[in-house]
Amino acid sequence: MEPLHRRDWLRWVAASAAGASALTACKPVEPALADLPGGFTGVALERGHSLRPFWQRLAQGLELPAPAAVYRAPVVIAGGGMAGLAAARALELAGMGGAVLLDTQAAMGGNSQGGQLKGIACPLGAHYLPVPGDSAWEIQDWLQELGLRKQVAGRWQYEERYLCHSPQERLYLDGHWQEGLLPVQGVASRTLEQYARFEQCMNAAMAESAFAMPSIRVWQRAGRLPEAHARLDAQRFDDWLAQQGLDDEYLLWYLNYCCRDDFGAGIHRVSAWAGLHYFASRHGFHAPRAATEARTEEDGEQVLTWPQGNGWLSQQLVQRLKATQLNTDCSVLSITEGRDGVQVDTWHHGRRQHERWLAARCVVALPSFVAARVLRNPPDFLRTVAARLDWAPWLVANIHIDRQLADYPGAEPSWDNVLYQDGNQGGLGYVDAGSQRLDRITRQPTVLSYYQALGDWEQGRQQLLQQPFEFWRERIVGTLSGPHPDLLLRATRMEITRYGHAMPIPRVGDQRVLSEIALKSNTGKRSALLNGERVELLPAPVAGRLTFAHSDWAGYSVLEEAFTRGHHAGLWAVQGS
Numbered sequence: 001m002e003p004l005h006r007r008d009w010l011r012w013v014a015a016s017a018a019g020a021s022a023l024t025a026c027k028p029v030e031p032a033l034a035d036l037p038g039g040f041t042g043v044a045l046e047r048g049h050s051l052r053p054f055w056q057r058l059a060q061g062l063e064l065p066a067p068a069a070v071y072r073a074p075v076v077i078a079g080g081g082m083a084g085l086a087a088a089r090a091l092e093l094a095g096m097g098g099a100v101l102l103d104t105q106a107a108m109g110g111n112s113q114g115g116q117l118k119g120i121a122c123p124l125g126a127h128y129l130p131v132p133g134d135s136a137w138e139i140q141d142w143l144q145e146l147g148l149r150k151q152v153a154g155r156w157q158y159e160e161r162y163l164c165h166s167p168q169e170r171l172y173l174d175g176h177w178q179e180g181l182l183p184v185q186g187v188a189s190r191t192l193e194q195y196a197r198f199e200q201c202m203n204a205a206m207a208e209s210a211f212a213m214p215s216i217r218v219w220q221r222a223g224r225l226p227e228a229h230a231r232l233d234a235q236r237f238d239d240w241l242a243q244q245g246l247d248d249e250y251l252l253w254y255l256n257y258c259c260r261d262d263f264g265a266g267i268h269r270v271s272a273w274a275g276l277h278y279f280a281s282r283h284g285f286h287a288p289r290a291a292t293e294a295r296t297e298e299d300g301e302q303v304l305t306w307p308q309g310n311g312w313l314s315q316q317l318v319q320r321l322k323a324t325q326l327n328t329d330c331s332v333l334s335i336t337e338g339r340d341g342v343q344v345d346t347w348h349h350g351r352r353q354h355e356r357w358l359a360a361r362c363v364v365a366l367p368s369f370v371a372a373r374v375l376r377n378p379p380d381f382l383r384t385v386a387a388r389l390d391w392a393p394w395l396v397a398n399i400h401i402d403r404q405l406a407d408y409p410g411a412e413p414s415w416d417n418v419l420y421q422d423g424n425q426g427g428l429g430y431v432d433a434g435s436q437r438l439d440r441i442t443r444q445p446t447v448l449s450y451y452q453a454l455g456d457w458e459q460g461r462q463q464l465l466q467q468p469f470e471f472w473r474e475r476i477v478g479t480l481s482g483p484h485p486d487l488l489l490r491a492t493r494m495e496i497t498r499y500g501h502a503m504p505i506p507r508v509g510d511q512r513v514l515s516e517i518a519l520k521s522n523t524g525k526r527s528a529l530l531n532g533e534r535v536e537l538l539p540a541p542v543a544g545r546l547t548f549a550h551s552d553w554a555g556y557s558v559l560e561e562a563f564t565r566g567h568h569a570g571l572w573a574v575q576g577s
Contacts, residue, residue: 031488033477039469042115042124042396042497047104047331047349048370054333054347055373064333064345067356073325075099075573076344076357078332078374079365081110082559083549083566085317087363088324089142090570093530097323100357102346104331108318111502112559114311117400117495122433122447123309124396124497129559130282131158131302135212136560138567146316148304164303165436170411172483173420177410181257181418183250184288194248195287201244202276202285205232211280214564215511215554216518216538225515229273233511237267237275253421261428263556264392265455265505274506274556305415307433309449310559330355335362336376337544361545361573365566367391367501368552379543381517388513389552392455393464394502397476399430399450401490403443408483417483424479426453426460450476453502461500472496503557510555517541518553528571537575538568547572 054064075091077084080103088101107113111125132139140156143149148159170177178185182195205211209228212218219225225233232240237259241252255275256266262278263270279285283301306312318326333345333354344357364371372378372386407413415436418429427450434446454460473494481487504510521539528537541548549569554561 033474033488034470036473036477036488036491036494038473038494038496040498041495042113043105043499044349045465045498045500048500051331051333051347058334058376065354067345068351068353070356070358071100073098073100073357073359075361075363076342076359077101077324077363077365077570078335078344078371079103079110079367079550080105080108080326080328081365081550082112082314082317082562083110083551083569084363084365085109085314085321086138086563086566087365087549087570087573088321089317090530090567091574092321092323094528094571094574096574098325099323100325100327100359101321102327102330102332102344102357104329104349106328108326108328109311109314110562111499111557112310112314113497114306114308114315115398115495115497116308117398117447118445118493120400120433120445120447121307122398123307123311123431123449124398125309125311125499126559127309127431127449127451128164128303128305129310129313131163131304132560133213133282135217136214136564138564139560142563143304158302158304161436162304162306164305164415167412167414168303169416169418170414171418171420172408175408177408177412177483179411181416182254182288183420187250191248191250192288194246194251197244198246198251199285199287201246202279205276206280206284211277213277213281213558213560214538215277215281215561216564219515219518220538224519225511230512232273232276233271233509235272236508237270237272240272240275241267257418257428260426260453260455261451262558263455263505264394264453264503269455270506271508271510273511277506277556305431305436307436309431313559332366332370332374334374334376335364335371335546337362337546342545361547361576363547363549363566363569363573365549365569367550369501371548371550375546379541381520381541382543382548384513385517385552388510389504389555390507391501392453392503392505393457393461394454394499395452395464395472396497396499397450397452397472398495398497399448399476399480399487399491400445400493401448401487402445402492403490404446405484405490406486419479419483422479423482424452424475426456427451427476427479428453430480448480450480452476455505464498464500469496504552504555506556514553514555526572526575528575530571535571537571538564540565540569540572542572542576545576547576 077087091099113124115124169181171181209226258278259266259270329349331347336343342359342362346355368386372382416431430448430450518539521541526537527534547569549566551557551562
């Protein structure tokens with residue numbers, strides 16, 4: 001290439017200036033929403049609905065056709081979510097091999113699934129695990145096994161790579177980003193007073209009766225649902241707040257957000273027990289403090305997270321199962337308990353055929369409404385729970401962006417980014433899959449995972465199933481373009497994962513019913529040998545050769561509940577085999 005001489009350079013500058021002037025006279029072409037490609041992914045919702053002809057046949061008293069293949073296993077685990085995976089792990093820890101784990105989807109994990117979008121790992125479901133308390137020792141032991149937890153100088157420490165990096169949370173309010181999710185900047189003194197009042201009420205509730213996660217530990221220690229918890233379980237959270245004189249709009253927004261985040265529905269649907277349990281079973285609630293007041297580690301919550309969310313945890317469980325046969329793409333049609341064992345009929349979606357498993361025992365790690373449908377002659381307690389619970393639908397929208405978005409003033413981009421009064425009903429903001437990178441200065445492509453709970457929507461499940469991808473894309477891009485006007489400029493693809501029955505909503509009276517069922521099950525104290533140590537078993541719903549495990553039996557869906565109940569259901573299966 002010939003060198004550029006000064007007069008040539010001057011001509012180039014002049015020409016460029018003229019071109020720039022011409023461009024400024026033209027209105028820039030904004031990208032169209034229709035140009036953002038994408039679709040539904042992750043969970044094959046149609047699989048469950050395609051089984052209705054089989055279930056209708058069984059409901060009429062007719063038998064299924066002869067299976068194309070018959071297999072045998074000592075234990076069949078029906079359901080490959082966190083409860084089912086934990087049950088399989090417990091079986092192996094107790095020395096049992098040869099069990100089979102069946103799941104309807106292409107990947108195990110249930111709500112804890114991860115994926116990729118344009119080569120970047122991202123969550124398809126749950127995206128974090130709070131550092132577990134001592135009531136969840138089963139999970140603590142598992143995290144230690146994974147190398148995430150170790151004892152240093154007599155204190156437990158968690159692997160810093162997986163603890164959520166700072167900044168952790170921010171809130172978009174009035175055109176400004178603030179640190180944390182509780183609205184504090186520009187609020188009136190009355191709002192701050194109500195925050196302090198709620199903290200007092202929370203501390204009083206915690207002092208009256210302890211909360212724990214998993215909640216069954218409280219039931220077991222007390223021998224019943226504690227009276228203080230029963231009173232809270234008997235009323236809605238919004239009614240309880242009104243009784244305490246708590247009516248500030250910012251406080252109510254925050255509590256609505258928290259309830260939707262954990263339970264899929266807001267304060268007008270969940271019980272007061274659930275609304276308080278959100279805080280009391282973890283780190284409590286801490287009102288804003290004056291700048292002169294010292295803050296402690298307990299003022300905030302440490303969480304473990306990964307780019308693919310809790311999909312990382314389910315992958316670890318799957319990879320470490322060495323003596324269990326894992327069968328994906330396999331839906332349970334019916335479970336029949338007989339005198340000599342259990343018959344589990346399935347439909348294999350890949351092979352397009354009816355198959356049968358014969359086993360001594362079965363761990364039913366299915367949602368209660370599915371379990372009640374596939375079990376022949378289901379026990380009364382299962383019918384009760386399946387008829388009682390109501391489940392919130394959810395969606396997770398993963399959006400690939402080619403570089404960091406433009407930002408409004410205030411707190412810098414965080415792991416969790418929430419919009420005050422999100423215009424998309426049930427919207428819970430987004431997490432950044434790239435937030436755990438050590439290099440966050442360089443503007444690199446990343447994936448934003450936007451969460452939306454539809455438990456407060458009218459006919460939310462029907463809407464989720466029937467509305468096309470374009471409907472959700474418009475709503476999500478519309479709300480996120482508020483804090484990020486350049487979203488369409490930067491977004492290259494959106495993929496949405498839908499969950500029709502993502503989680504049970506803990507409503508009034510649920511804890512009373514579930515605690516009674518739990519404490520009537522396996523009434524005698526039993527223990528199991530686990531890795532050479534004797535451990536006491538938690539109660540688990542049992543009917544003959546069937547043991548039940550799912551977060552449904554806690555009345556709300558978090559990993560701690562699913563894992564613990566699956567772990568003990570697996571040990572009960574060993575005891576009974």
